[in-house]
Amino acid sequence: MANFKGHALPGSFFLIVGLWWSVKYPWKYFHQKRKSSRQHQYERLEIIEAAIRTLFSVIGILAEQFVPDGPHLHLYHENHWVKLMNWQHSTMYLFFGVSGLVDMLTYLVTHVPLGVDRLVMAMAVFVEGFLFYYHVHNRPPLDQHIHSFLLFALFGGCVSIFLEVIFRDNIVLELFRTSLVILQGTWFWQIGFVLFPPFGTPEWDQNDEANLMFITMCFSWHYLAALCIVAVNYSLVHCLF
Amino acid sequence: MANFKGHALPGSFFLIVGLWWSVKYPWKYFHQKRKSSRQHQYERLEIIEAAIRTLFSVIGILAEQFVPDGPHLHLYHENHWVKLMNWQHSTMYLFFGVSGLVDMLTYLVTHVPLGVDRLVMAMAVFVEGFLFYYHVHNRPPLDQHIHSFLLFALFGGCVSIFLEVIFRDNIVLELFRTSLVILQGTWFWQIGFVLFPPFGTPEWDQNDEANLMFITMCFSWHYLAALCIVAVNYSLVHCLF
Amino acid sequence: MANFKGHALPGSFFLIVGLWWSVKYPWKYFHQKRKSSRQHQYERLEIIEAAIRTLFSVIGILAEQFVPDGPHLHLYHENHWVKLMNWQHSTMYLFFGVSGLVDMLTYLVTHVPLGVDRLVMAMAVFVEGFLFYYHVHNRPPLDQHIHSFLLFALFGGCVSIFLEVIFRDNIVLELFRTSLVILQGTWFWQIGFVLFPPFGTPEWDQNDEANLMFITMCFSWHYLAALCIVAVNYSLVHCLF
Amino acid sequence: MANFKGHALPGSFFLIVGLWWSVKYPWKYFHQKRKSSRQHQYERLEIIEAAIRTLFSVIGILAEQFVPDGPHLHLYHENHWVKLMNWQHSTMYLFFGVSGLVDMLTYLVTHVPLGVDRLVMAMAVFVEGFLFYYHVHNRPPLDQHIHSFLLFALFGGCVSIFLEVIFRDNIVLELFRTSLVILQGTWFWQIGFVLFPPFGTPEWDQNDEANLMFITMCFSWHYLAALCIVAVNYSLVHCLF
Numbered sequence: 030m031a032n033f034k035g036h037a038l039p040g041s042f043f044l045i046v047g048l049w050w051s052v053k054y055p056w057k058y059f060h061q062k063r064k065s066s067r068q069h070q071y072e073r074l075e076i077i078e079a080a081i082r083t084l085f086s087v088i089g090i091l092a093e094q095f096v097p098d099g100p101h102l103h104l105y106h107e108n109h110w111v112k113l114m115n116w117q118h119s120t121m122y123l124f125f126g127v128s129g130l131v132d133m134l135t136y137l138v139t140h141v142p143l144g145v146d147r148l149v150m151a152m153a154v155f156v157e158g159f160l161f162y163y164h165v166h167n168r169p170p171l172d173q174h175i176h177s178f179l180l181f182a183l184f185g186g187c188v189s190i191f192l193e194v195i196f197r198d199n200i201v202l203e204l205f206r207t208s209l210v211i212l213q214g215t216w217f218w219q220i221g222f223v224l225f226p227p228f229g230t231p232e233w234d235q236n237d238e239a240n241l242m243f244i245t246m247c248f249s250w251h252y253l254a255a256l257c258i259v260a261v262n263y264s265l266v267h268c269l270f
Numbered sequence: 271m272a273n274f275k276g277h278a279l280p281g282s283f284f285l286i287v288g289l290w291w292s293v294k295y296p297w298k299y300f301h302q303k304r305k306s307s308r309q310h311q312y313e314r315l316e317i318i319e320a321a322i323r324t325l326f327s328v329i330g331i332l333a334e335q336f337v338p339d340g341p342h343l344h345l346y347h348e349n350h351w352v353k354l355m356n357w358q359h360s361t362m363y364l365f366f367g368v369s370g371l372v373d374m375l376t377y378l379v380t381h382v383p384l385g386v387d388r389l390v391m392a393m394a395v396f397v398e399g400f401l402f403y404y405h406v407h408n409r410p411p412l413d414q415h416i417h418s419f420l421l422f423a424l425f426g427g428c429v430s431i432f433l434e435v436i437f438r439d440n441i442v443l444e445l446f447r448t449s450l451v452i453l454q455g456t457w458f459w460q461i462g463f464v465l466f467p468p469f470g471t472p473e474w475d476q477n478d479e480a481n482l483m484f485i486t487m488c489f490s491w492h493y494l495a496a497l498c499i500v501a502v503n504y505s506l507v508h509c510l511f
Numbered sequence: 512m513a514n515f516k517g518h519a520l521p522g523s524f525f526l527i528v529g530l531w532w533s534v535k536y537p538w539k540y541f542h543q544k545r546k547s548s549r550q551h552q553y554e555r556l557e558i559i560e561a562a563i564r565t566l567f568s569v570i571g572i573l574a575e576q577f578v579p580d581g582p583h584l585h586l587y588h589e590n591h592w593v594k595l596m597n598w599q600h601s602t603m604y605l606f607f608g609v610s611g612l613v614d615m616l617t618y619l620v621t622h623v624p625l626g627v628d629r630l631v632m633a634m635a636v637f638v639e640g641f642l643f644y645y646h647v648h649n650r651p652p653l654d655q656h657i658h659s660f661l662l663f664a665l666f667g668g669c670v671s672i673f674l675e676v677i678f679r680d681n682i683v684l685e686l687f688r689t690s691l692v693i694l695q696g697t698w699f700w701q702i703g704f705v706l707f708p709p710f711g712t713p714e715w716d717q718n719d720e721a722n723l724m725f726i727t728m729c730f731s732w733h734y735l736a737a738l739c740i741v742a743v744n745y746s747l748v749h750c751l752f
Numbered sequence: 753m754a755n756f757k758g759h760a761l762p763g764s765f766f767l768i769v770g771l772w773w774s775v776k777y778p779w780k781y782f783h784q785k786r787k788s789s790r791q792h793q794y795e796r797l798e799i800i801e802a803a804i805r806t807l808f809s810v811i812g813i814l815a816e817q818f819v820p821d822g823p824h825l826h827l828y829h830e831n832h833w834v835k836l837m838n839w840q841h842s843t844m845y846l847f848f849g850v851s852g853l854v855d856m857l858t859y860l861v862t863h864v865p866l867g868v869d870r871l872v873m874a875m876a877v878f879v880e881g882f883l884f885y886y887h888v889h890n891r892p893p894l895d896q897h898i899h900s901f902l903l904f905a906l907f908g909g910c911v912s913i914f915l916e917v918i919f920r921d922n923i924v925l926e927l928f929r930t931s932l933v934i935l936q937g938t939w940f941w942q943i944g945f946v947l948f949p950p951f952g953t954p955e956w957d958q959n960d961e962a963n964l965m966f967i968t969m970c971f972s973w974h975y976l977a978a979l980c981i982v983a984v985n986y987s988l989v990h991c992l993f
Contacts, residue, residue, distance in 0.1 A: 058624065113483045120487050127494065140508045142299065144442035149497065156490045159422070163486045181641070192677075194442050195433075201626035201676050242595045245645045246602050249638045253609065256631065267622045351962045358969050368976065381990050383781065385924035390979065397972045400904070404968045435924050436915075540865065663882070674918075683867035683917050721833045727886045728836070728843050731879045735850065738872065749863050 033225040040217030042085065047211030047255070049078070051262040054203040056270055061198070072136045079132035086126030093119045117160050124153035144194040151190040158183030169235035171244065175220050178248045182209045182216070204259055211255035219251065274466040281458030283326070288452030288496070290319070292503040295444040297511055302439070313377045320373035327367030334360045358401050365394035385435040392431040399424030410476035412485065416461050419489045423450045423457070445500055452496035460492065513596075515707040522699030524567065529693030529737070531560070533744040536685040538752055543680070554618045561614035568608030575601045599642050606635035626676040633672040640665030651717035653726065657702050660730045664691045664698070686741055693737035701733065756948040763940030765808065770934030770978070772801070774985040777926040779993055784921070795859045802855035809849030816842045840883050847876035867917040874913040881906030892958035894967065898943050901971045905932045905939070927982055934978035942974065 053074065060067045093115045094102055100112035110116075128150045135146040158180050165176045186209040193202050223233055223244065233240055294315065301308045334356045335343055341353035351357075369391045376387040399421050406417045427450040434443050464474055464485065474481055535556065542549045575597045576584055582594035592598075610632045617628040640662050647658045668691040675684050705715055705726065715722055776797065783790045816838045817825055823835035833839075851873045858869040881903050888899045909932040916925050946956055946967065956963055 059622075110480045110484050113480060113487070117483070117487050120490055124490070124494065127497070140300075142441045142445075144440075145445065148442050148446055152493065152497070156493070159490065160486060163482070195437055195440070196677055199626075199677070200624045201630050204624075204627065205630055239592045239595060241645070242599070243592050245642060246595070246599050249602055249606070249641065252634065252638070253606065256609070256634070351966050354962060354965045354969070358965070361969050361972055365972070365976065368979070381782075383923045383927075385922075386927065389924050389928055393975065393979070397975070400972065401968060404964070436919055436922070541863075678918055681867075681918070682865045683871050686865075686868065687871055721836060723886070724836045724840070725833050727883060728840050731843055731847070731882065734875065734879070735847065738850070738875070 033221045033227045036217045036221030036225070040214050040221065042089075042214070043210050043217065044214030046082070047207055047214055048258070048262070050203070050207040050210060051259045052266055053078070054200060054207060055263040055266040057198075058200045058203075059267060059270060076133055076136050079129045079136075082129035083126050083133065086122045086129060089122035090119045090126070093122065117164070121153075121157050121160060124156045128153040144197060147190055147193040147197070151187050151194075154183055154190060155187045158187065171233060171235040171237075171240055172224060174241055175223060175244055178245075179213060179216060182213050185209060204263070208252070208255040208259050211258055212252050215251050215254065216248065219247065274462045274468045277458045277462030277466070281455050281462065283330075283455070284451050284458065285455030287323070288448055288455055289499065289503070291444070291448040291451060292500045293507055294319070295441060295448060296504045296507040298439075299441045299444075300508060300511060317374055317377050320370045320377075322370075324367050324370035324374065327363045327370060330363035331360045331367070334363065358405070362394075362398050362401060365397045369394040385438060388431055388434040388438070392428050392435075395424055395431060396428045399428065412474060412476040412478075412481055413465060415482055416464060416485055419486075420454060420457060423454050426450060445504070449493070449496040449500050452499055453493050456492045456495060457489065460488065513707075515703045515709045518699045518703030518707070522696050522703065524571075524696070525692050525699065526696030528564070529689055529696055530740070530744070532685070532689040532692060533741045534748055535560070536682060536689060537745045537748040539680075540682045540685075541749060541752060558615055558618050561611045561618075564611035565608050565615065568604045568611060571604035572601045572608070575604065599646070603635075603639050603642060606638045610635040626679060629672055629675040629679070633669050633676075636665055636672060637669045640669065653715060653717040653719075653722055654706060656723055657705060657726055660727075661695060661698060664695050667691060686745070690734070690737040690741050693740055694734050697733050697736065698730065701729065756944045756950045759940045759944030759948070763937050763944065765812075765937070766933050766940065767937030769805070770930055770937055771981070771985070773926070773930040773933060774982045775989055776801070777923060777930060778986045778989040780921075781923045781926075782990060782993060799856055799859050802852045802859075804852075806849050806852035806856065809845045809852060812845035813842045813849070816845065840887070844876075844880050844883060847879045851876040867920060870913055870916040870920070874910050874917075877906055877913060878910045881910065894956060894958040894960075894963055895947060897964055898946060898967055901968075902936060902939060905936050908932060927986070931975070931978040931982050934981055935975050938974045938977060939971065942970065 057071055060071065093099060096115075098112070099115050103111045104116065105111065128146070131141075131149040132146045135141045135143065161176065161179060161183065165173050168176075186206060189202055189205050189209070193199065193206075196202060221227070226232060298312055301312065334340060337356075339353070340356050344352045345357065346352065369387070372382075372390040373387045376382045376384065402417065402420060402424065406414050409417075427447060430443055430446050430450070434440065434447075437443060462468070467473060539553055542553065575581060578597075580594070581597050585593045586598065587593065610628070613623075613631040614628045617623045617625065643658065643661060643665065647655050650658075668688060671684055671687050671691070675681065675688075678684060703709070708714060780794055783794065816822060819838075821835070822838050826834045827839065828834065851869070854864075854872040855869045858864045858866065884899065884902060884906065888896050891899075909929060912925055912928050912932070916922065916929075919925060944950070949955060
């Protein structure tokens with residue numbers, strides 16, 4: 030979906046997840062610290078979140094497949110692969126869907142070992158990065174540049190989530206993950222604005238060195254914004270709950 | 271062995287190991303959790319498995335050496351290296367054989383320190399990846415691409431197994447390893463089908479960008495299948511034992 | 512600031528931080544070991560240090576912005592990005608400022624989780640490395656070479672500081688971090704002397720292979736010097752306090 | 753020292769260290785397990801080893817500097833760097849000397865924090881790898897290939913030794929380190945035999961693809977040999993002490 034909407038949509042999705050996590054994890058943390066008896070309530074919350082994530086992934090897959098110019102579940106037709114872009118996006122959604130499913134099962138089925146949910150989430154993030162990596166070849170410099178930054182957020186996130194397999198319920202790792210998801214969300218919006226200016230603003234020169242320099246710096250600003258959002262929500266949760 | 275069988279054979283081998291592990295580790299996990307007294311039984315199982323793995327490695331080495339067009343243990347002959355491909359495969363089998371041997375010793379000989387079995391297994395996987403890495407130079411893009419994905423499974427597995435030196439008996443790391451072995455198994459089959467179509471189907475165009483895109487996505491599907499197999503077997507073991 | 516002062520300034524800054532840390536962490540370590548009751552005193556020290564670091568970052572940003580040929584907070588003007596170099600340096604300062612702020616909050620506000628200060632510091636170091644990495648393209652070999660060594664110190668430091676999230680108060684990790692900061696400080700000075708010889712000494716030939724070889728070796732000497740400084744200060748602290 | 757002796761010498765050095773470690777660490781392990789009171793004896797051993805290592809490093813530096821065609825401590829002379837190769841080797845020795853010194857201090861001076869010895873050793877190995885990495889540019893393929901394999905042993909060793917800062921006295925990590933040192937030792941000998949055949953055997957064709965393939969495989973054989981040596985010595989120590 031090489032257009033503005035195609036970047037705004039996943040951007041909003043990740044942004045919402047990140048914002049929600051920046052409320053959820055502090056909430057859990059404070060209740061654990063106070064040894065409050067809300068454990069049960071928290072588990073229900075996790076199950077609902079995972080269910081919604083799974084649902085949205087299914088919707089995402091269906092949308093990618095059945096938009097008018099989508100592949101309609103055809104993969105190979107008359108010696109040609111059909112709409113591989115849509116299939117790749119479906120695959121990403123599929124992995125996030127499975128991750129949501131495993132999250133649900135971790136809380137619903139007692140014999141699922143703790144940590145499997147984090148492992149599957151790490152793999153979902155890895156697959157997104159893996160597909161992206163081979164995705165961005167043969168594009169103009171700015172396009173490659175701006176997409177490649179996502180890989181930092183994705184592979185960094187993958188390692189951090191994998192660490193949660195061993196150091197579970199570490200609030201700092203959870204907040205780090207949260208900030209990376211928010212970063213991903215806002216960065217998708219940024220990509221949309223740069224590559225497909227929506228309001229009739231002039232196109233960016235994709236080969237201008239100064240644009241590359243700006244966009245590099247801009248990425249770190251986005252991360253700072255993500256950190257601020259996490260900090261504000263953390264403080265709000267502390268005050269209100 | 272640049273033909274279909276040469277990929278189907280190791281593929282089947284890894285697949286069987288992976289399927290077996292996806293039964294073994296859950297079995298161990300449930301018995302440990304219930305503090306059942308089957309510890310002794312489990313150790314016998316490990317020894318038998320390791321013995322079989324060692325045996326198969328020996329068979330593998332012999333096969334690579336003494337097939338009609340094999341090197342018959344000649345390494346250098348009349349100023350030429352003899353059949354280096356077969357020697358490289360023998361080397362890979364050799365390392366897996368040693369890994370099996372060390373696994374056996376860990377349970378049979380009390381003074382072998384725990385963790386050495388994992389270290390040697392990590393090195394066996396590393397050596398496979400190492401030889402592969404220098405193996406795939408100078409090939410058509412699709413061929414390189416499809417083989418290079420194995421490196422993700424191999425080096426990822428190497429790091430994960432190395433972590434087991436320190437975090438031993440972590441069921442999530444064990445299941446992760448299991449899923450990577452299954453992935454390797456099915457991916458070898460996939461390579462066979464793509465590069466040496468067995469049933470007279472037409473050859474793939476090795477320079478077609480769309481084929482590269484599909485095969486990238488296909489790799490993540492294989493991993494998903496591996497995860498599903500692990501999950502199903504885990505559940506079956508939970509119900510039946 | 513491609514001149515001698517532009518490298519001497521950050522060099523001095525990092526050097527001072529490193530020297531201070533090489534006193535502070537041993538001091539903390541010895542008091543912790545003796546279970547002395549100076550915990551309160553140490554916290555006050557940390558707060559003051561963090562405040563000063565924040566202050567200096569603000570001064571750094573203001574200096575970068577309002578030097579005569581600075582951007583004066585203008586980012587985009589008449590279809591051109593304004594003074595992106597100064598903006599990039601401001602961004603680096605900004606992250607270190609935020610890191611100082613979070614350090615302060617960790618000690619002042621009780622509900623900030625331990626480890627967030629290390630996470631933000633790791634990210635500040637990462638952002639410095641990240642901006643540097645994309646900064647040094649398209650320069651003569653020696654210039655690229657000499658700047659790229661900073662990346663070893665930065666990314667090594669980033670990983671080490673991230674480890675402190677989990678293994679907090681590990682004196683060895685703290686001393687390692689200290690030595691890397693000192694290394695960074697002295698290396699900035701070295702860069703200044705090599706690329707912009709201050710005392711009218713002749714310019715270095717930027718394409719001479721021997722110069723590259725020397726500078727590589729020189730970097731390891733700097734690290735050795737940093738280690739010695741840390742060792743000396745550690746011993747002094749042990750004797751005097 | 754681009755000749756046979758120049759590789760045989762460091763090779764023997766690393767080999768001896770590796771062989772000694774393959775005796776020392778099992779010895780320590782068995783005494784720790786039996787809670788024997790030989791702790792004091794072990795510490796004396798460590799100090800003697802470290803002293804010898806420091807001594808040899810000093811001899812190494814002096815040899816590099818004062819061989820007839822050495823730099824005799826001149827670094828820069830008439831606008832030319834003097835014998836940078838010798839200086840680089842001196843630097844490597846210097847770091848190993850410092851590592852030996854810190855090892856000694858760890859046992860002699862009580863206020864040196866445990867783990868600093870491992871940190872400095874990791875850095876010594878890193879510096880060796882770092883200098884090697886920039887050393888091997890612009891050489892024929894086989895020469896580059898065969899030297900670059902050392903980097904696997906060096907950077908792998910660096911990470912593993914760094915882990916010992918946190919997981920000290922882990923026998924598996926210690927044996928891993930031992931095996932890598934032996935590997936380095938035998939590999940230096942291999943490099944000598946390949947690049948500078950000592951007994952009048954014909955030179956290797958440095959551009960022959962088959963030679964590259966063989967040498968890659970040969971490296972993994974060396975590691976296997978290193979593992980076997982460690983295993984044999986481990987067993988001998990168990991039987992004899």
